[in-house]
Amino acid sequence: MIPITSTIAIDENEIQEEFIRASGPGGQNVNKVSTAVRLMFDVQHSPSLPDDVRARLIRLAGKRVNADGVLLIEAQRHRTQEQNRADARTRLIELIRQATIPPKTRRKTKPSLAAKQRRIESKKRRASVKSMRRAPTDLS
Secondary structure (H helix, E strand, O other), X not given: OEEOOOOOEEOHHHEEEEEEOOOOOOOHHHHHOOOEEEEEEEOOOOOOOOHHHHHHHHHHHXXXXXXXXXEEEEEOOOOOHHHHHHHHHHHHHHHHXXXXXXXXXXXXXXXXXXXXXXXXXHHHHHXXXXXXXXXXXXXX
C-alpha cells in the first residue's frame, strides 16, 4: 500500500510501470538501456479513490489522463531506472494529494456604498479635467 493521506492509500497492484528508452542526450547509454518509466494508474476504476477526489484528479491531470481514464506519468529526469521510478511515484502521490484538497467556494461580493461614491466622484473629476482641455466654444 502506498499512503497518500491519512485516509487514502493506493494498492501497489493498481499501478503499472513500463520501462522505456529515454529521449534526449545521453550518448550510447540512451540507446541501450531502458531507464525512463511510464507509470499508468487507472483513475476511473480505482477502488481506493473517493468519487470527489477522482473527479478533481481527472480535472487536475488534464491531458495526462486518456479517454479510458488512465493517468500516464512519464519520468526520465534521472539516469537510473530506480530514480525515475521513485520520481514517477512521487509525482503521482503529489497529484493525488492536490486532488484531495476541496476547492474553496466562491462568495459573491459587491462594492460598498462608499466605494461606489468614490468611483463616481473620480469619474466626475476626470470628466471635468477633460472638459477644461476642450477649445472654448464661441457663444456669440
